[in-house]
Amino acid sequence: MKNPQPYDEEDEWISKSEIKREADRLKKIGAELVALTNPQLATIEMSPTLREAIALAKRLKDKREAYRRHMNYIGKVMRSENEELINAGLDKIRNKHIYQAQAQLALEKQRDQLISEGDEAINALLEAHPQLERQKLRQLVRQAKKELTQEKPGKAHHELVSYLKQAL
Numbered sequence: 001m002k003n004p005q006p007y008d009e010e011d012e013w014i015s016k017s018e019i020k021r022e023a024d025r026l027k028k029i030g031a032e033l034v035a036l037t038n039p040q041l042a043t044i045e046m047s048p049t050l051r052e053a054i055a056l057a058k059r060l061k062d063k064r065e066a067y068r069r070h071m072n073y074i075g076k077v078m079r080s081e082n083e084e085l086i087n088a089g090l091d092k093i094r095n096k097h098i099y100q101a102q103a104q105l106a107l108e109k110q111r112d113q114l115i116s117e118g119d120e121a122i123n124a125l126l127e128a129h130p131q132l133e134r135q136k137l138r139q140l141v142r143q144a145k146k147e148l149t150q151e152k153p154g155k156a157h158h159e160l161v162s163y164l165k166q167a168l
Contacts, residue, residue, distance in 0.1 A: 114144075
């Protein structure tokens with residue numbers, strides 16, 4: 001009888017239960033990917049193999065046993081994927097409203113800076129984003145300043161933010 005190899009202290013021992021928990025976790029991420037729409041999936045970086053497996057899983061949804069087996073396969077494919085990229089993409093989709101609110105606040109801050117600093121801020125913005133129209137931008141800023149001094153409702157404020165949102 002051969003002596004088994006001695007346990008190397010540098011090797012990390014993983015229990016069978018831990019391996020199963022990891023496989024279940026990857027399957028859950030895979031199921032979340034399958035539930036996404038195609039435009040949402042396009043935003044997540046993944047291998048073509050996983051993309052094809054997800055597309056097939058969407059077609060197999062009606063076939064219960066085939067779908068279950070295929071989800072196991074997706075879990076297996078997930079082992080070789082960059083999980084950080086996939087989780088980052090899923091996080092953006094899950095928290096889309098938070099990212100939109102942050103973007104809106106950034107645009108409003110940009111608007112306030114344009115109104116308060118005037119031509120200097122306009123020129124700096126045009127250097128960073130040459131696709132913007134100088135004349136339209138200056139006109140919207142001028143109207144927003146006028147509204148501020150007259151204490152009228154902020155129609156030009158909203159127009160300026162929507163122009164920046166559309167152009168940027």
